[in-house]
Amino acid sequence: MVDAATNPKFLVESLSVHYPDGTESLHNISLQIPRNAITVLFGPAGGGKSTLLRTFNRLNDMVEGTRYSGKVLLDGEDILTPSLDLVALRRRVGMVFAQPVPLPMSVRENMTYGLELAGERRRRNLDRAIEEGLQAAALWDEMKDRLNEPAHAMSGGQQQRLCLARVLAQQPEVILMDEPTSGLDPISTAKVEDSLQSIKKKYTIIIVPHSVQQAARLADWAGFLYQGDLIEWGEGKNLFIAPKVKRTEDYVTGRFG
């Protein structure tokens, strides 16, 4: 975790986000997301965790009239400029959602969807991406003979790992995950967490966990968000063992939230 400060993947400076109805969901946030590590954003509901995640791939823009102020740099390049190529950004920054959403097509087509959007047609490249993505999500053995089955026929846990796999097939640099295991049983959850540990060398992972326990298990770095403010930020182990701020401590020890 040495160069987190000198060469972060994302550099966030005084970021505020307003929804069109006037809600200020993030208030003057500054932080740095280190590369090739798992960063956990946690805190009670409504704290702005999802809003922050959706700022990293500008998915908040789907709500017409959302306003950003401040700076978010991805590898030093401002991603809040209005002229930004959103398609290119979203290829670099993939996302996995709380509910698994297999697209209404086969497992194979789910895996190749992103690459085909980008114009990839060569069968060999697509096949390789399918295998690598499924391997990385620890799904290859289960899926290799079921590639042509409809994705919605898979179990919930398999669907969510497929959602991770199809993002990995796009070879992104960053993976955003918004409570990706909230609908999964403990075994499926453990499988997803194992995958994350094994792929984090190659990717920058930012995850909103569905519990404090999961936050503590996964965090290399962690930020505690409360009502739009970043209350505390630090290296994962320390933040959970010895939080500096009273409010973080109360939340981590289960006294509120």
Place this chain on the structure above:
Amino acid sequence: MRIPRSVVQKIAFSALTAIMAVTILTILTIITFIFWNGLPAVSSEFLFSMPREGMTAGGIWPAIVGTLYLTLGTAVIAVPIGLLAAIYLSEYAPDSTFTRTIRIAIINLAGIPSVVYGLFGLALFVLFLQLGSSILASCLTLAIMTLPVIISTAEEALRAVPQSFRVVSISMGGTRWQTIQRIVLPQALPGILTGVILGLERAAGETAPILFTGASFFLPQLPQSIFDETMALPYHLFVISTQVPGMPVRIQYGTALVLLVFVLVMNLSATLIRSYFRRKRQW
């Protein structure tokens, strides 16, 4: 005295069942009646030959062909426009007073009597645009009448596609148009087809919109271009039922039967498409 709930429920159920039975019986009676009286008239000569002897003999081939032309022509005009309008309303239009007004206008347009469309078509296409009484003018008129149905059912079908599919596709670097093309449209297609067929079915069965715009009483030959007039089943039925003295009843019912089958087949295919895809649906 309070009537127990279960009794109220029984009464309500029986009433509903009775109403439904009456409705279905009425429809069945009409269909049976027309089949019973019309079937003896139907032969390959009746279907595929020209009318003879002041339409009191021969067949209804030009009317069948005309209705096919009109339905197809209407589809060619109304389907692309209706689909694009529905895509715009569902996927692109902001949720403003303006779009809400348009939506309400479309719903209201669907309820306007067809004769009004006929007069509108006469004024706009036949006279003002000088298309004359022609297949083209009739198709345009029918298309305008059909559009509200197509637009509102297609929009509904598009909106029924879960938003989460769109979010996922966009988050994977899809453009809005790619998302519509690859996810939204295929998923909405059965609903759209149903709407299209129901709209066209109305176009195929109406007399008033074509009465002033392109339908002909009698033509010695089939139309040669879209600027010719044409015979059509509903208008032919009207003509032989009211305008021709000494018309054999057999031929009237035979014509009614052909029109009915035409419309029923369209209706049935809409139902089949819908139920087939509903079983196949992946969400």
